[in-house]
Amino acid sequence: MTIEEFQQKIDETYGERDAQRGLESTFMWLVEEVGELARALRSESHERKVEEFSDVLAWLTTTASLAGVDMAEAAARFADACPKCGESPCACGRRRE
Amino acid sequence: MTIEEFQQKIDETYGERDAQRGLESTFMWLVEEVGELARALRSESHERKVEEFSDVLAWLTTTASLAGVDMAEAAARFADACPKCGESPCACGRRRE
Numbered sequence: 001m002t003i004e005e006f007q008q009k010i011d012e013t014y015g016e017r018d019a020q021r022g023l024e025s026t027f028m029w030l031v032e033e034v035g036e037l038a039r040a041l042r043s044e045s046h047e048r049k050v051e052e053f054s055d056v057l058a059w060l061t062t063t064a065s066l067a068g069v070d071m072a073e074a075a076a077r078f079a080d081a082c083p084k085c086g087e088s089p090c091a092c093g094r095r096r097e
Numbered sequence: 098m099t100i101e102e103f104q105q106k107i108d109e110t111y112g113e114r115d116a117q118r119g120l121e122s123t124f125m126w127l128v129e130e131v132g133e134l135a136r137a138l139r140s141e142s143h144e145r146k147v148e149e150f151s152d153v154l155a156w157l158t159t160t161a162s163l164a165g166v167d168m169a170e171a172a173a174r175f176a177d178a179c180p181k182c183g184e185s186p187c188a189c190g191r192r193r194e
Contacts, residue, residue, distance in 0.1 A: 002099050006172050013178060013185040027138060034131055041124060054171035054180075055159045060157065064150045066140055073153035075103050081168055082111060083151075088110040 003073040010061045022064045030059040103170040107158045127156035163164045 018026050033055045040052035063069050078082045085092035115123050130152045137149035161168050174180045182189035 001169065001172055001176060003103060006100060006154075006175070009175055009185070013175065013187050014191070016186060017190070023138065027126065027135065034128065038124065039119065039159075046165065049164050049166050050171050051174070053157065053164075053166050053168065054174045056157055057154075057168065057172060058175055060150065060153055067146050067150075068143065069146050069150050071150065071154065072098065073098055074147050075154060077148070077151045078103070078106055078110065078155055080100060088106070089113060090110050093114070094111070 001070065003075050005071075005073045006057075007061050007065060010058055013064060014058075014062050018062045018066060023063065026059070026063050026066055030056070030063050033059050036046050098168065098170050101167075103154075103175050104158050104162060104168045107155055108162050111155075111159050112162060115159045115163060120160070123156070123160050127153070127160050146154055 001051040033052065037056050037078045043049070061071055064074065080086075082090035082092060082094055083090035084090070084094050124181050130149065133148040134153050137145045140146070158168055161171065177183075178185035179187035179189060179191055181187070
């Protein structure tokens with residue numbers, strides 16, 4: 001599945017309700033899911049981990065849609081190499097250094 | 098780009114260093130990026146938003162790799178419909194109700 005197809009599917013499935021809820025409130029759900037991911041990472045269950053990564057990805061994507069951001073465009077920043085140093089493997093230790 | 102290709106590219110670019118840093122520490126970077134996304138969502142700059150969604154996606158993906166989770170498999174949960182109610186558009190208000 002492409003990143004574009006994933007965002008389209010999420011929009012189809014949840015877009016209307018998420019738009020009604022609004023950006024701030026949807027972002028709060030994203031943060032809640034990140035908390036659940038933290039818990040899943042300490043568990044032994046591979047299935048739980050898959051589920052929580054999947055939920056975070058879905059909420060991140062729906063938040064992006066509400067913010068007018070195309071996730072495929074966002075992902076493209078990393079398509080060739082580290083966007084900070086332009087190398088792959090990254091040679092700069094990336095970000096904020 | 099497919100979700101699988103994105104994860105491969107992130108692994109190639111950052112995998113070795115992220116593995117050295119470890120799962121917990123990498124997860125902390127993910128959370129920091131979620132905080133930066135919150136700030137970007139309040140800004141007017143579309144470019145900043147794209148950048149922060151992109152960073153969260155990249156850190157989420159590298160965290161998944163360290164946890165042995167395939168992001169394409171995770172995304173597939175949403176490929177057809179809401180995994181809770183099996184419908185698209187979702188009819189259940191999803192999750193935790």
